[in-house]
Amino acid sequence: MKRRALLTLAGAAAAFPAYAQKVPRIGILFAADPEPSMTFLRRSMTALGHVEGRTVAYDIRVVGADGNLDALARALVDSKPDIVVPVLSPAVAAVRPLTSTIPIVFSGGAPNIGLANNLARPEGNMTGVYSPSPGFAGKGLQLFREFRPSIKRVGLLLNVGDPFHVPLRQDVETVARAESLETIVVLKSREELPQAIEAMVQRGVDAALVQPSLGLQRAAELSVKARLPAYSFRREFVESGGLLSYGGDQAELYRLVAGQVDRILKGAKPAELPIEQSTKVELVVNRTTARALGIDFPPMFLARVDEVIE
Numbered sequence: 001m002k003r004r005a006l007l008t009l010a011g012a013a014a015a016f017p018a019y020a021q022k023v024p025r026i027g028i029l030f031a032a033d034p035e036p037s038m039t040f041l042r043r044s045m046t047a048l049g050h051v052e053g054r055t056v057a058y059d060i061r062v063v064g065a066d067g068n069l070d071a072l073a074r075a076l077v078d079s080k081p082d083i084v085v086p087v088l089s090p091a092v093a094a095v096r097p098l099t100s101t102i103p104i105v106f107s108g109g110a111p112n113i114g115l116a117n118n119l120a121r122p123e124g125n126m127t128g129v130y131s132p133s134p135g136f137a138g139k140g141l142q143l144f145r146e147f148r149p150s151i152k153r154v155g156l157l158l159n160v161g162d163p164f165h166v167p168l169r170q171d172v173e174t175v176a177r178a179e180s181l182e183t184i185v186v187l188k189s190r191e192e193l194p195q196a197i198e199a200m201v202q203r204g205v206d207a208a209l210v211q212p213s214l215g216l217q218r219a220a221e222l223s224v225k226a227r228l229p230a231y232s233f234r235r236e237f238v239e240s241g242g243l244l245s246y247g248g249d250q251a252e253l254y255r256l257v258a259g260q261v262d263r264i265l266k267g268a269k270p271a272e273l274p275i276e277q278s279t280k281v282e283l284v285v286n287r288t289t290a291r292a293l294g295i296d297f298p299p300m301f302l303a304r305v306d307e308v309i310e
């Protein structure tokens with residue numbers, strides 16, 4: 001081989017490692033629907049200067065109707081991503097015992113289910129962002145009553161496998177008692193969601209709260225089909241046809257999550273990053289669903305709504 005050709009090959013070999021550098025992989029485990037959460041996370045990472053496929057890669061795992069979250073978590077951790085982002089409490093509970101070395105940045109968990117002893121110094125390999133969703137659910141019930149004051153019986157569709165269902169139930173039942181409302185609790189798993197909706201209809205509830213980890217897209221479709229006025233505290237419920245959502249602003253939540261992921265990619269340790277709280281709240285309603293259910297939102301109520309989906 002000619003000397004010039006050898007020099008060319010040598011130069012290419014020397015340059016190759018710069019192009020073959022490992023792209024950090026973020027493993028994301030969804031205990032419910034991935035959208036719009038994934039869109040918000042991608043958008044926030046892009047705003048921080050990350051280019052998908054060049055400076056970061058996403059490995060997305062989504063639990064199905066069979067609810068086999070533990071197997072998904074194990075497969076994700078075994079693939080050794082650089083960071084794991086579990087979304088909602090069941091995903092956090094599934095991932096947490098599997099690794100003490102891979103950084104974990106949770107999204108949507110709640111500190112009152114034992115995620116950390118110290119929010120300012122979380123210790124170990126986990127930090128994250130939460131929103132005070134139980135309070136949102138209770139306030140959502142009060143908002144529901146503003147446009148439907150005649151309701152007397154409220155159903156709570158709760159995920160029996162989600163540790164978050166305990167504080168959620170306590171908060172909503174406290175608000176319901178103050179409002180002189182009867183509560184009907186149905187504890188089911190994701191795969192039993194159709195039976196849960198049917199049970200609510202049979203028991204004649206006037207409104208129903210849906211816990212997000214049951215799967216909001218499917219819950220919205222089933223509740224509309226059953227003509228069950230339902231609400232939750234994540235906007236994807238309304239985007240999928242649900243009547244109302246009142247809860248943490250998902251764009252802000254994932255801006256904070258992306259910020260923590262970005263800092264870890266730049267060398268920070270999870271224990272150095274305080275667990276943050278998303279404080280911005282949004283009220284979203286679906287007017288098409290309201291019309292189908294014979295509900296007319298009063299002008300004063302609509303004036304408080306952040307977004308109306310037609």
